[in-house]
Amino acid sequence: MALVVQKFGGTSVADAERIKNVARRVVDTYRAGNDVVVVVSAMGKATDELIGLATQISDKPHPREMDMLLTAGERISMALVAMAIEDHDVPAVSFTGSQAGILTTSRHGQAEILDIRAFRVRESLDDGKVVIVAGFQGVSPDSKDVTTLGRGGSDATAVALAASLEADLCEIYTDVDGVFTADPRVVPTARKLDELTFEEMLELANSGAGVLMARSVEFGIRYNIPIHVRSSFHDGDGTWVKEETMEEPIIRGITHDDTEAKLTIHGVPDRPGIAAAVFEPLAGTGVNVDMIVQNISSEGKTDISFTVPVTDAPTAIEVAKGVAAEIGASGVDLDSDISKISVVGAGMKAESGVAAKMFRILSDSGINIEMISTSTIRISCVVKGGDTKAAIAALHDGLLEDAS
Amino acid sequence: MALVVQKFGGTSVADAERIKNVARRVVDTYRAGNDVVVVVSAMGKATDELIGLATQISDKPHPREMDMLLTAGERISMALVAMAIEDHDVPAVSFTGSQAGILTTSRHGQAEILDIRAFRVRESLDDGKVVIVAGFQGVSPDSKDVTTLGRGGSDATAVALAASLEADLCEIYTDVDGVFTADPRVVPTARKLDELTFEEMLELANSGAGVLMARSVEFGIRYNIPIHVRSSFHDGDGTWVKEETMEEPIIRGITHDDTEAKLTIHGVPDRPGIAAAVFEPLAGTGVNVDMIVQNISSEGKTDISFTVPVTDAPTAIEVAKGVAAEIGASGVDLDSDISKISVVGAGMKAESGVAAKMFRILSDSGINIEMISTSTIRISCVVKGGDTKAAIAALHDGLLEDAS
Numbered sequence: 001m002a003l004v005v006q007k008f009g010g011t012s013v014a015d016a017e018r019i020k021n022v023a024r025r026v027v028d029t030y031r032a033g034n035d036v037v038v039v040v041s042a043m044g045k046a047t048d049e050l051i052g053l054a055t056q057i058s059d060k061p062h063p064r065e066m067d068m069l070l071t072a073g074e075r076i077s078m079a080l081v082a083m084a085i086e087d088h089d090v091p092a093v094s095f096t097g098s099q100a101g102i103l104t105t106s107r108h109g110q111a112e113i114l115d116i117r118a119f120r121v122r123e124s125l126d127d128g129k130v131v132i133v134a135g136f137q138g139v140s141p142d143s144k145d146v147t148t149l150g151r152g153g154s155d156a157t158a159v160a161l162a163a164s165l166e167a168d169l170c171e172i173y174t175d176v177d178g179v180f181t182a183d184p185r186v187v188p189t190a191r192k193l194d195e196l197t198f199e200e201m202l203e204l205a206n207s208g209a210g211v212l213m214a215r216s217v218e219f220g221i222r223y224n225i226p227i228h229v230r231s232s233f234h235d236g237d238g239t240w241v242k243e244e245t246m247e248e249p250i251i252r253g254i255t256h257d258d259t260e261a262k263l264t265i266h267g268v269p270d271r272p273g274i275a276a277a278v279f280e281p282l283a284g285t286g287v288n289v290d291m292i293v294q295n296i297s298s299e300g301k302t303d304i305s306f307t308v309p310v311t312d313a314p315t316a317i318e319v320a321k322g323v324a325a326e327i328g329a330s331g332v333d334l335d336s337d338i339s340k341i342s343v344v345g346a347g348m349k350a351e352s353g354v355a356a357k358m359f360r361i362l363s364d365s366g367i368n369i370e371m372i373s374t375s376t377i378r379i380s381c382v383v384k385g386g387d388t389k390a391a392i393a394a395l396h397d398g399l400l401e402d403a404s
Numbered sequence: 405m406a407l408v409v410q411k412f413g414g415t416s417v418a419d420a421e422r423i424k425n426v427a428r429r430v431v432d433t434y435r436a437g438n439d440v441v442v443v444v445s446a447m448g449k450a451t452d453e454l455i456g457l458a459t460q461i462s463d464k465p466h467p468r469e470m471d472m473l474l475t476a477g478e479r480i481s482m483a484l485v486a487m488a489i490e491d492h493d494v495p496a497v498s499f500t501g502s503q504a505g506i507l508t509t510s511r512h513g514q515a516e517i518l519d520i521r522a523f524r525v526r527e528s529l530d531d532g533k534v535v536i537v538a539g540f541q542g543v544s545p546d547s548k549d550v551t552t553l554g555r556g557g558s559d560a561t562a563v564a565l566a567a568s569l570e571a572d573l574c575e576i577y578t579d580v581d582g583v584f585t586a587d588p589r590v591v592p593t594a595r596k597l598d599e600l601t602f603e604e605m606l607e608l609a610n611s612g613a614g615v616l617m618a619r620s621v622e623f624g625i626r627y628n629i630p631i632h633v634r635s636s637f638h639d640g641d642g643t644w645v646k647e648e649t650m651e652e653p654i655i656r657g658i659t660h661d662d663t664e665a666k667l668t669i670h671g672v673p674d675r676p677g678i679a680a681a682v683f684e685p686l687a688g689t690g691v692n693v694d695m696i697v698q699n700i701s702s703e704g705k706t707d708i709s710f711t712v713p714v715t716d717a718p719t720a721i722e723v724a725k726g727v728a729a730e731i732g733a734s735g736v737d738l739d740s741d742i743s744k745i746s747v748v749g750a751g752m753k754a755e756s757g758v759a760a761k762m763f764r765i766l767s768d769s770g771i772n773i774e775m776i777s778t779s780t781i782r783i784s785c786v787v788k789g790g791d792t793k794a795a796i797a798a799l800h801d802g803l804l805e806d807a808s
C-alpha cells in the first residue's frame with residue numbers, strides 16, 4: 001500500500017464524461033489498496049472564461065478579487081470529481097487550497113507556496129477517504145486572502161503536497177503521452193522518453209518544454225518525490241522523472257521557446273561596472289532577463305544583447321533606452337522574432353563536444369546563431385524565428401536519431 | 405451617515421453590464437456618506453448550470469460536494485462586483501459566507517443561520533471599504549464544511565447580516581417594483597404596496613408571494629430591521645416592510661400557491677390519538693405538512709385531508725398508506741391539481757366578516773372551496789388548480805379594488 005498523489009489538468013476534467021473517467025481511474029488506484037490524493041485544475045476553458053468575464057468588468061481587475069474569481073474554477077471541478085468518486089461508493093471529500101493548508105506568499109496571481117499544513121488532508125486519509133484538492137490556489141497567512149500560484153500552479157500544488165505528505169509517488173496526468181525528445185508537432189519522429197533525471201526535466205522545463213513546469217520539478221528535487229508524467233486517456237506508462245535514471249544518454253531532448261525577445265544596446269563604452277549599470281535598473285522593474293551576451297570590445301565600445309519574455313519587452317526597451325542615454329551608448333534594438341533552441345542531457349557533463357556538434361549541424365543547415373548560453377547539461381542557441389522548425393529538425397536528426 | 409445592507413439577486417448581476425450598474429448604485433450610496441455591505445446571489449442562471457453539471461455526474465450528488473459546487477456561483481459574482489466597484493476607485497473587498505462569519509447548521513442544502521461573527525466585515529467597514537458578501541452560503545462550525553441555505557438564502561443572508569451589524573436598513577433589490585396586492589401576471593390591476601408590517605409580509609411570503617422569503621422576514625422581525633424591497637432597474641421607491649405602518653387597511657393582498665398537493669385519508673376511525681397516529685410518522689420523514697382539515701364524524705368514521713409540498717407528495721403518500729392500513733382506514737387519495745388562495749391583512753384582527761365575504765365571492769364565481777385554514781391576519785382556501793386565476797381575479801376585484 002502506497003500514498004499516491006494524482007494530478008489531473010484542465011483537459012482531463014473538461015466535461016462530465018472525462019470527470020467520470022478520472023473518477024474511475026482514482027477509484028481503481030484506491031481499490032488497489034492505495035491512499036489517494038487527487039489534485040485538479042479548473043475544467044477545460046473555465047479559467048479563460050472567468051478571465052474573460054473579469055476583463056468585461058475592468059481593464060485592470062483588482063488582483064485580490066481576480067484570485068477570488070479564478071479560484072471558483074477549481075472549486076467547481078473538485079466538487080464534481082468528488083461527487084463522481086462518491087458515486088462508486090468510495091468515500092471522498094474535496095478541499096480548497098485554503099482548507100488543504102496550502103500557505104503561500106500574498107502576491108496575488110503569482111503566489112509561492114511557503115508551507116503546507118495538510119491536517120485536514122491527513123485526517124481524511126486516515127478516515128479512509130479519497131481527498132480531492134484544488135490545484136493552483138492557496139491562502140496567504142498574512143492577509144488571510146485566497147491566492148493563486150500562476151501558470152503551472154496545479155503541478156506545483158501536486159508535487160508540493162506529495163512532498164508534504166511524504167507520498168510515494170506523484171502522477172501528473174496530461175493530454176500527451178509523456179515528455180518527448182522534441183515537440184512532436186514540430187518533429188514527427190520525436191520519441192517519448194521513459195525516464196529523466198530531475199535536473200534534466202528542470203532544464204527542459206526552463207527552456208520551453210510545456211509538459212511540466214519548473215517550479216513543480218523543484219519540489220520533486222528538494223523532497224525526492226518521483227514524478228510520473230502520463231496520459232489521462234490510456235493506461236500506458238509515461239515518463240518517469242526521478243533522482244537517478246538507469247542510463248544517462250548524452251542528450252535527452254531538444255526544446256524551443258518562442259516567448260522571448262532580444263534587446264541589443266549598441267556602442268556601449270567598455271568599462272568596469274557597465275553591466276551592472278544596464279541590468280540593475282531592469283531587475284528593479286521586475287523584468288526577467290534570461291540570456292546575456294556581451295560582444296568582444298572594439299575601439300573601446302561593445303554591444304550587449306539580452307533576452308526577456310516578450311510580455312516584458314515594452315518595459316525592457318523603455319528602461320534600456322534610459323540606460324543607453326545615461327551611459328553614452330549609441331542606441332537600442334528590439335527583435336521579437338527569435339527562438340531559443342536548447343539541447344539538454346545529463347550525459348553532457350561527462351561527454352564533451354556536444355556544443356561543437358550542435359553548432360556544426362546548425363551551420364550545415366544554413367542557420368545563423370545569434371546568441372549562445374550553456375549550463376552543465378544544456379546548450380541554448382538563439383536563432384531567427386523563421387529558422388525554428390529547421391533547426392529543431394536538423395538537431396533531432398543529427399543528435400538524437402543517431403543515438404537511438 | 406448610515407449603515408446600509410444592499411442585496412442584489414441573480415437577475416441584477418446576470419451579466420457584466422448589469423454588474424456595472426450594481427456597482428454604480430453601490431458607489432452612489434457609498435459616496436453619499438454611507439457604510440455599505442453588499443450581498444449578492446450567483447449570476448443569472450449560474451446556479452442552475454452548476455446543478456446541471458452535477459446531475460450529469462451523479463443521479464444523487466453528494467450533499468457536501470453539492471454545496472461546495474454551488475458556492476462557486478456567488479464566489480464568481482461577488483469577485484466581479486468587487487472589481488467593478490474598485491474600478492470607480494472605491495475600495496472594496498469580497499468575502500465568502502465563511503469569511504464573513506456566517507455560521508450555520510451542518511444540514512447541506514438547507515442550512516439555517518445560527519450566528520454571524522462578522523469580524524472581518526466590521527474591520528473592512530472601519531477601513532472605509534465597501535464589503536461584498538456571498539449570499540446563500542455559510543460554514544458549519546461543527547463540520548468546518550461549507551453549507552448553503554436553500555431557496556431564498558441570499559435574502560436571509562442580507563437581513564441576518566443587517567441584524568448582526570445593527571444596520572439602519574436592508575435593501576432587497578429585485579427584478580420587480582416591490583410587493584403587489586396580487587401577482588400582476590394574474591391580476592393586471594394589482595397595485596404595488598408602499599408599506600407592509602413584518603407580520604403581513606410573513607403571511608404573504610408563507611402563502612405564496614415569491615418576492616421575499618419568510619425566513620428573511622423573520623430576521624427582520626426579530627431584530628427590527630426595516631426592509632426595502634425595490635427594483636434594481638430604476639430609483640423609484642419599492643415596498644417598505646417594517647414593524648408598524650402608517651395605516652393598516654383590512655386587506656393588503658391576495659396570494660396563491662400552486663406548489664402543494666392534497667392528501668385525503670378516507671374512513672378513519674374517529675377515536676382519540678388518531679391525528680397523532682397520522683402526523684407523527686409524516687413528521688418523522690421530514691415531510692412539511694401545511695393545512696390540515698378533519699371532517700365531521702359520521703358513523704364513527706371521518707376523513708382527514710392535509711396539504712404537503714408537491715415534491716414531498718411521493719413520500720407522503722407512501723407513509724399515509726402505511727398509516728391507513730395500520731389504523732384501519734379505508735384508503736388514501738392524492739390530488740396534485742390544487743391551489744391555495746390566501747387573503748392577508750393586519751386589519752382583519754379588528755374587522756370581522758372578511759372570511760364570510762371571501763367565501764361569498766368565491767361562491768358567486770362558482771368556485772368550490774375544498775379546504776379552509778385561518779390565522780389572525782390570513783384566510784386561506786384550497787381550490788381546484790383550474791380555478792386559480794378566476795378566484796384571484798374575483799377576490800382582488802371584490803376585496804381590494806373596492807378598498808382603493
